[in-house]
Amino acid sequence: MELCETIWGSRRSGEAEDGKGRDMKDLRGGGDAKVAVSDERKKRRLKVAHPERCIGCLSCMFACSRINTRRASLDRSAIRVKTQGGLEGDFAVVICRACKDPPCVRACPRGALEKRENGRVIFKRELCDGCGACAEACLIRAISIDSEGKAIKCKHCGACVAFCPHGVLEMEEVEE
Amino acid sequence: MLRRVLYIDLDKKESFVEDRYDLFEEWLGGTGVATQLLLEECPEGADPLSPRAPIIFGIGPLTALFPAMTKTVAAFKSPLNGELGESYAGGRLAMAMRFAGHEGLVIRGAAESPCYISIRDDEVKIKDATSIWGIPATVVGYILREVEAGVGRRSIIRIGPGGERLVRYAGVVVDTYRHFGRLGLGAVFGSKNLKAIVVSGTEDVELPNSKRYRDIYNQLFKTVVQTDAMEKYHDIGTPINVNVLNQMKGLPTRNFQDSSFEAAENISGENLADNYLLRRVSCAHCPIGCIHIGMLKTSFSRHHEFEIRKISYDYELIYALGSNLGVTTPEGMLELIEACERQGLDAISTGVVLAWATEALDRGIITEEETLGVPLKWDGVEGYLEAIERIVKAPNDFYSTLARGVVAASDRYGGEDFAMALGGNEVAGYHTGPAFIFGLAVGVRHSHLDNAGYSIDQAAAKKPLTPEEMVDAIIAEDDARGVYNSLIGCLFARGVYTPDRIVEALGSVGIEKTKDDLQILGRKIFDEKYRFKLREGFDLSKSRIPRRFYETVSTVGMVDPETIETMMEIYRERRSWG
Structure with missing residues (x-):
């Protein structure tokens, strides 16, 4: 099976954006989560390893918005836990799949989403005019538009992983 | 904010x-x-x-x-x-x-x-x-x-x-x-x-001090997820209490006629978790996942055709619709819970009302003329299911009286000694001793969660407490919970939210309070609730305490009415009510 692996977080080990290094600690068991990367060239990608274990607590969504946008928000989270038929149904965890040929990049008319040579997709917030073409292009609906009219795009930073109490989420290293 | x-x-x-x-x-x-x-x-x-x-x-x-x-x-x-x-x-x-x-x-x-x-x-x-x-x-x-x-x-x-x-x-x-x-x-x-x-809604909450917020958040999240204190809520869940209380003679059974139940193991949290638990879910933004959903699978034909019902269960429901009605099977108990869910009835009150009616019928205070032929008897799940429907439909004076609660029922038909309500509210599932009884009588909403008297009794079972100590503990909980319930936290996590952490969490979202401020506030909130109660006619001195509490052995032994009276006097003094 072909993996869509060209978008990833390629942050070096220990590097912290927005001081989030501390938040990356695995808060479930005291140890480090599987988010630390030993080899800086290894590409990392968020993965929904065990969707059936989700209890719908939304801690991942709050982690994403808290750490990446400094707000408590569901709408600004790049990861989404959806109910399917209320709490009686199963939860669906929607994340960016890091496509090899990202339709979101192709759809953006303003170049706000740009695929770099190393495969990482960069979102240039200032260029985004909120037209929604990227969100429309993503069939799994992993991109949405926030209340300020800007796209919300997962950057595979792994901030959510440490706050999942049930091991639903993992960071996986993607071989070149 | x-x-x-x-x-x-x-x-x-x-x-x-x-x-x-x-x-x-x-x-x-x-x-x-x-x-x-x-x-x-x-x-x-x-x-x-x-x-x-x-x-x-x-x-x-x-x-x-x-x-x-x-x-x-x-x-x-x-x-x-x-x-x-x-x-x-x-x-x-x-x-x-x-x-x-x-x-x-x-x-x-x-x-x-x-x-x-x-x-x-x-x-x-x-x-x-x-x-x-x-x-x-x-x-x-x-x-x-x-x-x-x-x-x-x-x-x-x-x-x-x-x-x-x-x-x-x-x-x-x-x-x-x-x-x-x-x-x-x-x-x-x-x-x-x-x-x-x-x-x-789609609003966001902006945090005034992002770093301070994240620091205290991480501390709290880690504690909620890791602490042993939370274990009981995410593993077996609150029904772990069934076996625990049963062993310590605190599990109300057949309308409080007994405080241990021979079939407790059947309806225990352990049995439910092993054989009926389908999944656990969470409230929004809580990593505990205490909501336990049981699967009730009932065959409706000989050809392997099944009805599947997903029913959430908790300790109080198992008490009210299980042990207190003498129900011996998880299936029967889950069916009764589901009936309450469909009708939208409080499970505790419904169970207590049915338990009173069962005993009243048994003692001849009422007859099957009143119940319209419904045979109310311990473990009689079918009869209870019919009765629940009739309470809602109110086809006669008896059922419409049951729909007004157990106090109304005993006022009309008698049997007040075993009409298990305090402050007009049907009681929760504990017969642990005087702190529980007294806590319900004085609590602002006459709920076991006002001040958790059952927990004070359990402490007293290990090391005896004087009436003064019990009253002080109840007052401290009454007041502290007024603050916690203003934040508003789930009481399952109350041990995690220590006064220091509450002060820090509030500070991180821009509300500066000291521990003293909060303590004073707790007292004031309690007083305000009593202001409403008194205004609407509540009179603590007219508390009606069912005799049954004194007739059945509890976790700390037989409860003496004089202990409750003594506690009442101390309480009035401590609350400066004269």
């Missing part, structure tokens, strides 16, 4: 938002603010089921911002005991209110015909609910989910036929598995022709 109260008037079909800085400055949020709104909105002596009686909902300054800060408070005048009605529910309502931008919600008046309220950010619509009137609380959720927006971040709260028909202990079902159970909020909804409320 939000300071907004949304007022909805069902008479005038209009709504408006008011900033109530005054209230939130002084009373923090949650129950502190809701109590003030109730005092403002509810005219003295109002009939709880009249348009004059309001419904208040409130969330607090930590709602949706910290793990396990998941509760919404409802304040109303109780149609069950005629004084302070207060109930808490989890689910997704608190989060939905926060993101809709409303910290308080006041509902006034009554609709002329069945309606539901749709709240989406500042947009409020009062919509026709004629087509869903009479539909079980469980099913209403499916229907409104299809027609309303906000999937994944909304909350749908609704009543069943029990609330519509004004059963005085009908509750409001929140997001399928959580409830405003106690003291009859469902009947108040019914009296207003209000079937449901849907809330969703």
Whole structure:
């Protein structure tokens, strides 16, 4: 099976954006989560390893918005836990799949989403005019538009992983 | 921070938002603010089921911002005991209110015909609910989910036929598995022709000091997830109490005639978890996942055809609809829980009422003429299922009296010695000793969660406590919970939210308080609730304590009425009530 692996977080080990290094600690068991990367060239990608274990607590969504946008928000989270038929149904965890040929990049008319040579997709917030073409292009609906009219795009930073109490989420290293 | 109260008037079909800085400055949020709104909105002596009686909902300054800060408070005048009605529910309502931008919600008046309220950010619509009137609380959720927006971040709260028909202990079902159970909020909804409320919103909460917030957040999250104190809630869940209380002679059985149950193992949390548990789910922004959903699989033909029902269970339900009715099978107990869910009835009150009726029939105080031929007997699940339906339909004087609660039933037919209510509220599942009994009698809403007397008794079983020590512990809990219920946190996480951590969490969202401030506030909130109670006629000196409490051995041995009297005297003194 072909993996869509060209978008990833390629942050070096220990590097912290927005001081989030501390938040990356695995808060479930005291140890480090599987988010630390030993080899800086290894590409990392968020993965929904065990969707059936989700209890719908939304801690991942709050982690994403808290750490990446400094707000408590569901709408600004790049990861989404959806109910399917209320709490009686199963939860669906929607994340960016890091496509090899990202339709979101192709759809953006303003170049706000740009695929770099190393495969990482960069979102240039200032260029985004909120037209929604990227969100429309993503069939799994992993991109949405926030209340300020800007796209919300997962950057595979792994901030959510440490706050999942049930091991639903993992960071996986993607071989070149 | 939000300071907004949304007022909805069902008479005038209009709504408006008011900033109530005054209230939130002084009373923090949650129950502190809701109590003030109730005092403002509810005219003295109002009939709880009249348009004059309001419904208040409130969330607090930590709602949706910290793990396990998941509760919404409802304040109303109780149609069950005629004084302070207060109930808490989890689910997704608190989060939905926060993101809709409303910290308080006041509902006034009554609709002329069945309606539901749709709240989406500042947009409020009062919509026709004629087509869903009479539909079980469980099913209403499916229907409104299809027609309303906000999937994944909304909350749908609704009543069943029990609330519509004004059963005085009908509750409001929140997001399928959580409830405003106690003291009859469902009947108040019914009296207003209000079937449901849907809330969703898209607001964000900006944090004034992101780093400080994240530091205390991480500390709290880690503690909630790791601490041993939470273990009981996420593994077996609250039903772990079944075996524990049974062993210590604290599990009310067959209307408190016994305090241990020979079939406890069958309906224990362990058995349910091993053989019936389907999954666990969480309230929004709580990593504990204490909501245990059991699967009841019933064959309906010889050809391997099954009905599958998913039923959430907790300790109090197992007591009320299990041991206290002598029900020996998990299947029977789960069926009874489901019947209460469909009708939208409070499980504790329903169980206590049925237990009284069973004993009353057994003792010949009533006959099958009253029950319309329904054979109420211990472990008689079929009879209980029929009785639950009849309580809602009220086909005769007997069932309509049962629909008014166990105190009304014993006033009418006798048997007050074993009508297990305190403060007019049917009692929760503990026969642990004097602190539980006394705690219920004095508690602001006569709930085991006012001051957790059962926990004080359990401590006393290990190392005896004097009446003074028990009273002091009860007062400390009464007051501390007033603060915690203003934040508003789930009581399961109360051990994690120490006073220091509460001060830090509040500080991180821009509310600077000291521990002393909070302690004084707790006392004040308690006093304000008593102000409402006294205004509506509550009289502690007329507390009616069923004799049964003194006739059945408890966790700490036989309870002596004099101990309760002594505690009452000490309590009055400590509260400076003279």
